[in-house]
Amino acid sequence: MRKVLLMARRDYVESVKTKAFILGLIVAPLLFGGGFLGIAILKKKPDLRDKNIAILDHTGVAAEPIMRAAREKNGRELFDKTTGKQIAARYVFEAVANTADASLALSDRIRSRELFGFIEIWPAALEAPPDEPATEKERDKLPPRAGFYSNAGAIDETRAWLRDPVNRGLHAVLLSRLHLPDTELKALLATVPLEPLSLVARDPKTGRLQEAKKKDEVQEFAAPFGLVLLLTMIVMVGTAPMLSAVTEDKNQRIFEMLLGLATPFELMTARVLAALGRSLTSAIFYIAGALLVLQGMSMVGMVRFDLLPWFFLYLVAHVVMLCSFAAALGAACNSPQDAQNLAVVLVAPVMVPYFMLVPVMQSPNGGMATALSLIPPFTPPLMLLRQALPAGVPWWQPWAGIVGVILWTIGGIWVAARIFRIGILMQGQAPKLRELMRWAISG
C-alpha cells in the first residue's frame, strides 16, 4: 500500500499543477452548462422587435375578434409589471383582402421580411369539428380550418403564442351567436391556470397540517439537474486525462522502470487513486463555488444537503469504474491517435445517461427510469437525479444501485488490471477487440 500511495501522490501532484487541469476546472462548467447559460441569457435578452402578422380571413367575421384577443394578450405580456420595461415582442396585426393570389402575395412579403407570418382562417374553423379521425391520412382529408405560414424554424414560439388568441377569437365569434351578456362571455373565455403545488403534510413535532406550497418549477428542475451536471462534470474532469496519460507514459517507456518496483495492479491502483484525488479536488472546488454563489443569491435553501453523502459515494464509484477502464484502454493503445479513437468508449457511460435526463425527469418512477438507474454504469447520475426529484425513490433502490455499481466496479478493475498488465509492455500494432477480450479472460 505504501508504494501505491507514493505513486498516487506523485501522479496527483503532477496532474493538478498542470495547466490542463486548472483550465479544465474553469472550462468544464462552461462546456457542460454553456447551453443552459445561453438559454438563460437569451431569455433575459429577448428579441423585442415588432412581429407583423397578417390575417387572411375566409370567414369574413373572425379577423377582428382574433386581433382583439391578440391585443389583449399583448397588453398582458408586453411589459414587466414591476419595472414597466418591455420584455416581449409586440405582435402587430393587419387584416388583408381575400383575393385570388393573396396567399402568394403574403408569402412574398414574408420572404422580403416585411411580414413575420400570416394566419389563414377557413370557414370550417367556425363549424362543429368532426369526430377525431383515427389516422393521420383521414385527418389530412378533412377541410382545412386554420393555418400559420412563416419562414420560421420547426420550433417556433410565435405559432404557440398565436394559438391562444386565434382560438379565443374564434370562440368569441361562436359565442356571440348565443347573445350572452359580456360578463358571462368573459367568464367563458377566461383560462383558469393550474397552479403547481407541493403535497400537504403533517408536522411531525406539532401534529399540525402544513399547507401545500406553490412550487418553484425552475428551482425544482435546476436543483436535481444541477446536481447531476456537477457529478458528470467532475467525473469527466477527473477521468478524461487518464487514457492519454497512460498512453503517453507507455510511449515514454516509463512503465518498465516502475514495473521493476511495483506490480501492475499497484501501478493501476495508484493511477486510479490519483484520478480520484483529482475528482475530489474539483468536487470541493465546484461545491464550495456553487454554495458561495447560491449564498449570494439567497438560494442556498434549495441545496439538498441530505444527498451529499450519496453524491460522493456515486462520485467515488463512478470515477474508480471509469478510470480502471481508462487505464486498461490506455495501456492497450500505442499512440495518442489510438487513445483519441478509444476515448468515445470511455465517454459513453458518462454521456449516455446525460442524454436521458429529460425523459427520466418526466417520469422519474416509471419503468424505464427505474430500469436505467439500476444499470451499473448509469446508476450514479440517474439514481442521483431520481433521488433529487421531489417524488423520491423507494428506499431500497439507491442501495440496490450502489451494490450493483460496487460489483460492476470490482469486476471492471479485475478485467482492467489483466488488460493493463499485458498492454503496458506491448508495443507495435494496437490490439484488436478480440485480443483485448482474450487478455481479459486468460490474463
Added chain:
Amino acid sequence: MYAVELAGVTKTFGEVVAVDDLSLTVPAGSVFGFIGPNGSGKTTTIRMIVNIFYPDRGTIHVLGEPMNGHRTGLIGYLPEERGLYRKMAVRPLLEFFGELRGGRKVEKEVRYWLQRFDLAHCAERRVDTLSKGMSQRVQFIAAVIPEPKLLILDEPFTGLDPVSADALRDAILDLRRRGATVILSTHDMAVAETLCDQIFMIFRGRKVLDGTLAEIQAEYGNDTIRVTVEDGMAAAGDLPGVEKVRDLGQVLELRMSHGCDPHEVLRCLVTRSRVTSFSVIKPSLHDIFVRIAGPAAEEAADA
C-alpha cells in the same frame, strides 16, 4: 551463495517460446554478463527475474528466496527501453524512485550520486531539458538509489561518451566492491570481456555459454591466428588448415581447423607476402558469439 537462481524456467508468448527450460546461477558479488543476439530471450529472462513477467514453468530465487512482488525493492533495474517522467525535475524524480524502492527518504544518496556523475548543477532541471547522455546517467542513478543488493543493467553503456562510460564502469565496480551483484546485459563484447566475472549467453531461448571468459575460451582452445601481412586478404586465400579468414582492417584473423599446425600456416604466408606480425591466440568473445549466433549458425540451427 547465489544471488539469482533459475531452475527449468520456460516462458512462451502464444506460439513463441522465448525462454526454453533455462537453468542458471549468478554468484553473489559478481558482475555477470548476459549476452545473446536480439530476440534470443535476454530481456524476457531479465523481466522474469525482476517479476515483470511470470515464468510458465520453473522457479526463480533471488537472494536465496523465491521471487515475488514484495522483493522488488532489493533489485535495482535499468531497463533497455529507458523512460523517465519527462516533466519532473531531476532531484524530485530521483527521490521518488528511491523512496519507492527503499521505503525511506533518500535525499543524501541523491546528492551523492548527482555529484559523482557531475549532475549536481542539473538537480532542479526538468528531465526533458537534459541531453541523452545526462538522462541516461539520471536513469542509472534511479536504479541504484538506495543501493540495491542486486543490480540489473540492460545495455547501460549505449549512447554514452567515453568519459560517462568510464564513470559508469567505475560506479558498477564500486557497487560490486560494496557487495552488490551486477547482472549486465550487453551487445558490446569488449565490455563483457573486461568487466564481467562470468558470462552467460542465450540463443533462441536456450543457454549456450556459461562460465568465466577463460573457461569459455578454453572450450575453443588456441585456434585463432592474428597476422599482419603486406598484401592483406590477397595473401590469405586457400591457406592450408584455415577455415575462415576475417579482415579486421590492419590485421587478419584466421581460424584454424582442428589439428592444424600454425607453423605450416606461417610458412605458407611467408612464401606469399611479407609478414610483419604473427600470434596464436584464443578466440575473442566476439568471435565465439559469431560462431554461435552468426548467419552460418542460424542456418545450421534452422536446418
